Amino acid sequence: MKDDIGNPIVTDFKLDEALEWQMSRAEKYCLIGLMKELSPDVAIEIGTFKGGSLQVISAYAKNVFSLDISDSPKAFLASKFSNVDFVVGDSATCLEPVFDQINQEGRRLEFILVDGDHTRKGVYRDLETIFAYPHKHPITILMHDSFNPECRKGIRTFLERHPEHVTYAELDYVTGAYWHNGTYREMWGGLALIQYNPDKAASPLYINQSQKYLFESTYLHSAHVLKDRLAFLFPLKRKLFKALGKKNKTDVYHDF
Numbered sequence: 001m002k003d004d005i006g007n008p009i010v011t012d013f014k015l016d017e018a019l020e021w022q023m024s025r026a027e028k029y030c031l032i033g034l035m036k037e038l039s040p041d042v043a044i045e046i047g048t049f050k051g052g053s054l055q056v057i058s059a060y061a062k063n064v065f066s067l068d069i070s071d072s073p074k075a076f077l078a079s080k081f082s083n084v085d086f087v088v089g090d091s092a093t094c095l096e097p098v099f100d101q102i103n104q105e106g107r108r109l110e111f112i113l114v115d116g117d118h119t120r121k122g123v124y125r126d127l128e129t130i131f132a133y134p135h136k137h138p139i140t141i142l143m144h145d146s147f148n149p150e151c152r153k154g155i156r157t158f159l160e161r162h163p164e165h166v167t168y169a170e171l172d173y174v175t176g177a178y179w180h181n182g183t184y185r186e187m188w189g190g191l192a193l194i195q196y197n198p199d200k201a202a203s204p205l206y207i208n209q210s211q212k213y214l215f216e217s218t219y220l221h222s223a224h225v226l227k228d229r230l231a232f233l234f235p236l237k238r239k240l241f242k243a244l245g246k247k248n249k250t251d252v253y254h255d256f
């Protein structure tokens with residue numbers, strides 16, 4: 001494909017080309033590198049989709065819980081990954097029981113990829129659920145789409161209000177871009193990195209945004225200036241497409 005932001009990459013990791021991976025080249029290198037370094041005992045992924053990122057997490061973690069609100073990923077991926085528990089449902093309700101299970105089994109949760117509900121509220125709620133739990137071990141949290149204005153707002157406001165257990169936070173650990181499924185001037189991608197440590201004493205947190213000015217100037221030329229203000233109309237648009245029996249080409253996460 002021309003102008004492909006995600007392919008090709010050069011790596012000794014044996015990628016399964018059949019598993020669509022919704023990340024840019026830089027994000028893929030980052031995830032592979034981080035996973036190699038961390039080799040987590042247990043990892044969680046919120047947002048399985050077609051298994052692209054899961055193949056890397058599953059290769060380096062002993063066990064993985066991969067959550068998706070859709071039951072499709074479990075149906076087509078379960079036979080491919082023997083160390084993955086597929087959890088079907090909303091992360092808002094499914095995360096806590098997963099934390100309980102890991103805790104009861106005496107395992108170490110060491111890595112979470114947050115890549116599920118990309119609304120400001122959804123991102124905020126995922127972080128809220130993660131931080132509300134009495135974890136025993138440090139966790140590296142990677143948040144995809146930190147370059148998207150709504151996601152970024154969700155991450156930033158959460159961290160501003162809940163700096164307690166955070167030892168390091170960078171919203172532009174990997175910078176995002178104008179890119180996504182053929183949409184026009186929408187800002188997507190980017191990885192935020194949050195280091196969580198339950199033993200960290202309360203102290204002020206500096207939230208790194210190493211590409212703040214890139215983010216701000218890109219935003220001014222983006223579709224989000226208008227589009228995010230009209231987001232309340234999206235459910236209506238989805239209903240209309242459904243009533244007309246049409247598939248909305250940019251709405252790739254519904255009915256896949």
Ligand SMILES: C[S@@+](CC[C@H](N)C(=O)[O-])C[C@H]1O[C@@H](n2cnc3c(N)ncnc32)[C@H](O)[C@@H]1O
Nearest residue numbers: 021022047049052053068069090091115116117
């Ligand atoms: C961007 S895709 C994940 C991409 C995948 N991590 C990758 O890199 O290839 C987002 C996924 O999150 C799922 N999702 C959306 N809202 C969710 C929620 N509240 N709880 C769990 N999964 C959700 C969608 O069904 C979709 O499959």
